[in-house]
Amino acid sequence: MMMCGQCNQQNPDEAQFCHQCGTKLLAEAKPVAEAASETPTARPIQDEETLWRQFIGPNADHYLTVFKKFSANGRPKFALSWNWPAFLYISFLWFLYRKMYLHAFVYAVGPMISTYLTGDFSAGIVWSIMAGATANYLYYWHCREHIGEIKKAGRMDQAEQESTLKESGGVQPYVIWVGVFFYIIFLATLVKMVQEGPPDPDKSPGRPAKQAVMLSQA
Numbered sequence: 001m002m003m004c005g006q007c008n009q010q011n012p013d014e015a016q017f018c019h020q021c022g023t024k025l026l027a028e029a030k031p032v033a034e035a036a037s038e039t040p041t042a043r044p045i046q047d048e049e050t051l052w053r054q055f056i057g058p059n060a061d062h063y064l065t066v067f068k069k070f071s072a073n074g075r076p077k078f079a080l081s082w083n084w085p086a087f088l089y090i091s092f093l094w095f096l097y098r099k100m101y102l103h104a105f106v107y108a109v110g111p112m113i114s115t116y117l118t119g120d121f122s123a124g125i126v127w128s129i130m131a132g133a134t135a136n137y138l139y140y141w142h143c144r145e146h147i148g149e150i151k152k153a154g155r156m157d158q159a160e161q162e163s164t165l166k167e168s169g170g171v172q173p174y175v176i177w178v179g180v181f182f183y184i185i186f187l188a189t190l191v192k193m194v195q196e197g198p199p200d201p202d203k204s205p206g207r208p209a210k211q212a213v214m215l216s217q218a
Contacts, residue, residue: 052147054169055165098171111127
């Protein structure tokens, strides 16, 4: 039976006009089940640039431009580039912000071990320079590998693929506030050191003993 869209009268399937109001029924001849079967299934995203944009998330335009340096004829290659956030920001936090957990661990532990072994606090600056020089290339490989895994997985509709891209890619905004907290502590410590000034040599622990010896000799 077909229902008339004008008066809701039920009519036989072969009827072309409503028996009650005379409205033409041809436009409503398709059963609901048939119409539902013709609804196109959402297909996964096939456009390569769209995949990369959704995986990168914030600042995708910048990174896609930089990533062109690392690809020649479809093959990856190393090229020098510079990432200011990875250099100026606390390096391991930048990698954590971009969900590069292994690199974040290396850049968190590496500077501490280097400083401990060498006794030189400038080792941390060397690690920051290394992060600035290699972060873009490391991030390019990070994106390339994860996007490749998502494409190989298959059997995903568009919504599921988008959700997977955002879950494995994108950024972790809370890391920004962690970095701000570290910088506030650093600045507070620096201000305190400036206010206290350099240590007074006359107040050093060995000073009274020295004076006592000199007086006894006199």
